[in-house]
Amino acid sequence: MASTIATPADADDRVSARSVGARLLSRPEIGSLVGAAVILVFFLVTAEPFRDINNTGTILYQASLIGVMAVPVSLLMIGGEFDLSAGVAVTTGGLTAGIFAYQFSVNVWVGMAVALVFALAVGLFNGWLLMRTGLPSFLVTLGTFFILQGLNVAVTRLTSGAVASNSISDMDGFGSAKAVFASEFKLGGVTIKIIIVWWIVFVAVAAWVLMRTKIGNWIFAVGGDAASARAVGVPVKKVKIGLFMTVGFFAWFTGMQLLFVQNGVVQSGEGVGKEFLYIIAAVVGGCLLTGGYGSVVGGAVGALIFGMVQLGVVYAGWNPDWFKAFLGAMLLLATIVNLVVKNKADAR
Amino acid sequence: MVRWQRKAQRRAVVTSAALALVLAVGACSSSGGKQEEQKADGGSGNVATTPRMKVALITHSKAGDTFWDIVRRGAEAAAQKDNIELQYSSDPDGAAQANLVQTAIDSKVDGIAVTLNKPDAVIPNVKKAVAAGIPVTVLNGGLETWKQTGAVGYFGQDERIAGEATGDKLKQLGAKKVLCVVHEQGNVSLEARCQGIKNKFGNVENLNVDGADQPGTQATITSKLQQDKSVDYLVGLNAGVTLTAVQAAKDAGSAAKVGSFDMSKEMAKAVKDGTVQFAVDQQPYLQGYLAVDAIWLSKTNGNSIGGGEATLTGPSFVEKSNIEAVEKFATAGTR
Numbered sequence: 229m230a231s232t233i234a235t236p237a238d239a240d241d242r243v244s245a246r247s248v249g250a251r252l253l254s255r256p257e258i259g260s261l262v263g264a265a266v267i268l269v270f271f272l273v274t275a276e277p278f279r280d281i282n283n284t285g286t287i288l289y290q291a292s293l294i295g296v297m298a299v300p301v302s303l304l305m306i307g308g309e310f311d312l313s314a315g316v317a318v319t320t321g322g323l324t325a326g327i328f329a330y331q332f333s334v335n336v337w338v339g340m341a342v343a344l345v346f347a348l349a350v351g352l353f354n355g356w357l358l359m360r361t362g363l364p365s366f367l368v369t370l371g372t373f374f375i376l377q378g379l380n381v382a383v384t385r386l387t388s389g390a391v392a393s394n395s396i397s398d399m400d401g402f403g404s405a406k407a408v409f410a411s412e413f414k415l416g417g418v419t420i421k422i423i424i425v426w427w428i429v430f431v432a433v434a435a436w437v438l439m440r441t442k443i444g445n446w447i448f449a450v451g452g453d454a455a456s457a458r459a460v461g462v463p464v465k466k467v468k469i470g471l472f473m474t475v476g477f478f479a480w481f482t483g484m485q486l487l488f489v490q491n492g493v494v495q496s497g498e499g500v501g502k503e504f505l506y507i508i509a510a511v512v513g514g515c516l517l518t519g520g521y522g523s524v525v526g527g528a529v530g531a532l533i534f535g536m537v538q539l540g541v542v543y544a545g546w547n548p549d550w551f552k553a554f555l556g557a558m559l560l561l562a563t564i565v566n567l568v569v570k571n572k573a574d575a576r
Numbered sequence: 577m578v579r580w581q582r583k584a585q586r587r588a589v590v591t592s593a594a595l596a597l598v599l600a601v602g603a604c605s606s607s608g609g610k611q612e613e614q615k616a617d618g619g620s621g622n623v624a625t626t627p628r629m630k631v632a633l634i635t636h637s638k639a640g641d642t643f644w645d646i647v648r649r650g651a652e653a654a655a656q657k658d659n660i661e662l663q664y665s666s667d668p669d670g671a672a673q674a675n676l677v678q679t680a681i682d683s684k685v686d687g688i689a690v691t692l693n694k695p696d697a698v699i700p701n702v703k704k705a706v707a708a709g710i711p712v713t714v715l716n717g718g719l720e721t722w723k724q725t726g727a728v729g730y731f732g733q734d735e736r737i738a739g740e741a742t743g744d745k746l747k748q749l750g751a752k753k754v755l756c757v758v759h760e761q762g763n764v765s766l767e768a769r770c771q772g773i774k775n776k777f778g779n780v781e782n783l784n785v786d787g788a789d790q791p792g793t794q795a796t797i798t799s800k801l802q803q804d805k806s807v808d809y810l811v812g813l814n815a816g817v818t819l820t821a822v823q824a825a826k827d828a829g830s831a832a833k834v835g836s837f838d839m840s841k842e843m844a845k846a847v848k849d850g851t852v853q854f855a856v857d858q859q860p861y862l863q864g865y866l867a868v869d870a871i872w873l874s875k876t877n878g879n880s881i882g883g884g885e886a887t888l889t890g891p892s893f894v895e896k897s898n899i900e901a902v903e904k905f906a907t908a909g910t911r
Contacts, residue, residue, distance in 0.1 A: 275803075276803075277799070277802050277803040280802070282802075283799065283802050286795055286798050286799050286802065286827070286828075287799075289791075289795050290792065290795040290796075290799075293789075293791050293792055293795070377639070380640065381639045381640040384640070385645075389909065390642065390645055390841075390909050391639075391640045391641060391642055391644075391645045392640075392642055392840075395842070419827070485791070486790070486791065489790075489791055489794075490790055490791075490820075491842075493842065495640060495641075495642065495790070495816060496639075496640035497638055497639045497640020497641055497788070498640070498788050498789070498790065499788070500638075500788060501788065502789065535795075538792070538795075538796065539795065539796065539799040542783070542796055542799045542800050542803060543799055543802070543803045544803075545803055545804065548758070548761075548781075548782050548783055548784040549761075549784075551761065551784045552761060552784075
């Protein structure tokens with residue numbers, strides 16, 4: 229990080245107290261928060277249904293679909309790596325649970341447990357191979373991406389004879405699992421899907437770990453400069469492998485949401501391209517592509533921006549031909565606001 | 577323990593683990609295998625005694641798509657009956673699909689069945705195949721362009737006609753405002769369907785969603801229904817998107833009814849219990865079957881199915897009134 233190189237000064241300004249405002253402005257997520265506020269105001273003005281409080285649940289749901297995965301992806305990016313297999317790993321999670329439970333006629337929860345073990349193993353494999361070979365994570369996870377994509381389609385066809393997994397909606401344990409991963413409830417007239425609650429919990433826990441624990445410091449350290457981190461005794465290997473396994477866990481979780489929200493059926497070709505959305509959310513939220521800097525809350529705000537823009541275009545009732553163009557322009561706008569605020573903050 | 581003992585022990589563990597894995601995999605695939613066997617039994621009664629042929633089926637499908645899985649099954653059924661070895665390949669990218677056609681020419685296949693949904697990219701290589709004396713059939717897409725390639729037949733539906741039939745159906749069902757859900761922005765066939773509905777029905781609005789993201793699609797449709805409360809009919813352009821639309825309407829608290837294109841196991845169930853009012857079926861099984869069978873007939877007897885004109889496989893409507901006849905085939909994954 230540039231800020232670690234202190235310019236020689238008469239007084240040691242590194243220990244001088246900074247104002248609350250300056251400290252707030254130097255947070256990585258502040259730019260994205262301002263960007264989110266700009267987008268929010270924009271759509272509140274232009275899209276009438278956006279003002280209806282009842283529709284908030286829909287927007288938050290859209291955001292949470294990216295947001296849950298943006299949590300580990302942000303952590304991983306702060307740790308200096310990224311994971312291209314995260315998108316299809318979600319589909320793999322859902323498929324593994326569904327296929328295993330169906331093929332062996334076991335309780336759905338058993339299938340889920342198998343899927344969790346497999347998802348963690350994929351993360352372990354990514355991290356281990358990365359540390360073992362020293363290849364860039366781009367290459368390693370690209371390989372995993374293709375392997376998983378192929379396995380998803382091939383194993384599904386092999387076991388079910390079709391390209392979608394067999395429905396497990398009538399099997400034991402489906403109801404209770406659905407309650408955990410894909411139920412919904414009313415909160416003052418707003419329908420809240422439970423994944424939104426999980427998302428908030430995950431963001432809170434991950435933010436706490438990152439900001440308040442030793443592991444959090446390690447993550448910043450390995451992302452900033454792995455060699456010096458190793459020199460001062462940070463277990464670089466363990467931290468990076470752990471981060472990939474965290475991505476594995478969240479991919480499993482999101483896969484469960486996918487499985488149970490779709491009545492126990494997962495289409496095997498899904499998930500390709502989602503990895504970029506997770507990375508975009510993290511970057512819009514202030515994580516550096518080079519590692520060592522960023523925040524979990526920022527990633528969440530990035531996902532929120534994406535969700536608001538995606539549905540805002542629909543709520544505004546604009547010509548659908550322009551949909552992607554609006555989306556891209558809005559994301560750029562949010563990112564530029566982010567950048568400007570960050571530069572302003574750094575200049576102080 | 578001495579090292580070799582430990583090593584041997586470890587080797588035993590690894591071997592038994594591998595064995596267990598093989599057994600497990602064997603157990604999985606045997607159920608799939610059994611299904612394949614049963615399917616094979618249906619057609620194995622009359623296998624052609626004509627010389628063995630090699631035919632390539634090359635589509636623009638992305639991997640893991642139910643519709644194309646049904647096309648492939650149709651093609652496989654015909655191949656088995658005709659004593660043909662079928663080579664299936666697909667790539668959504670136009671240039672890559674064209675290259676697959678070139679690969680088929682290079683490996684000297686006896687026939688090529690191909691989709692022309694990306695005509696400008698693929699047609700030059702198809703013409704090359706025809707020039708090399710390989711009979712070509714076109715399926716699913718390419719109604720306007722297939723004749724210029726010198727192909728022996730076309731099997732698919734006219735998307736505009738299918739859309740117009742849907743428009744008439746919606747009028748008959750008393751719809752007032754229709755939302756046409758496009759799951760692939762810029763796909764010519766999908767746009768033609770919506771345009772066809774618009775030609776006959778009028779009050780139609782398109783909505784773009786990402787077909788590869790079902791939860792996201794659901795949220796997008798929900799928000800559209802919240803924005804425009806006058807929508808009383810949704811039309812999804814494939815089975816998966818339509819079933820997602822049903823869920824979205826429930827989420828939005830909308831009373832909008834739902835119609836669809838394409839069939840699947842789940843769609844048959846939905847039509848039966850009335851959550852989906854109708855499905856326009858272009859019979860993908862038939863497209864794959866006829867495209868392969870036409871090559872065989874052309875090679876062995878000089879026939880051309882359709883007599884030089886396109887053979888339409890749709891639109892046929894699947895509704896509550898005729899679902900009984902279709903359901904069992906849809907469940908088996910062939911309709």
